[in-house]
Amino acid sequence: MTNYGINAEFSTEDCAALGFIKANLLCSSCDQLKDFSLDQIVDHCKQCCHNDNSASNEKKYARAILEVCTCKFPAYPQIQAFCKSDRPAKFPNLQIKYVRGLDPIIKLLDKDGIVKDTVAIEKWNTDSVEEFLKTHLEKEEEDDRHYLKTNQI
Known part of the structure; x- marks a missing residue:
């Protein structure tokens, strides 16, 4: 299953180097990468995303x-x-x-x-x-x- 609780987050610069804009990336978007056969970058995506499933924890x-x-x-x-x-x-x-x-x-x-x-x-x-x-x-x-x-x- 997906793990939204990853605490080893990449810095904004790390994410930019990987092609992710950390400020705008929602974790639900990472899950969609599999639909495009981009499974190999899902883990990196998860370390750059904001959890959009728990607004109460924001x-x-x-x-x-x-x-x-x-x-x-x-x-x-x-x-x-x-x-x-x-x-x-x-x-x-x-x-x-x-x-x-x-x-x-x-x-x-x-x-x-x-x-x-x-x-x-x-x-x-x-x-x-x-x-x-x-x-x-x-x-x-x-x-x-x-x-x-x-x-x-």
């Missing part, structure tokens, strides 16, 4: 910053669609930052505002970005907001 971050250059929107229409839609409003702890010349990335920050992880998202669609944020961003405290809404005049 690391949560206090904040995220989606950085992209508007001049690159034509090359990344799905990222443009996400940024211009109502989807970012669902994530109060998400900031969209326009950085000249930058391909789209998401920076994940801890509660102190320190960047803990960076993920390249240039190949993602709007649903992938939203699902990633749902999985990796901590939920905002809704009690306070609910209280404020019930006391509106």
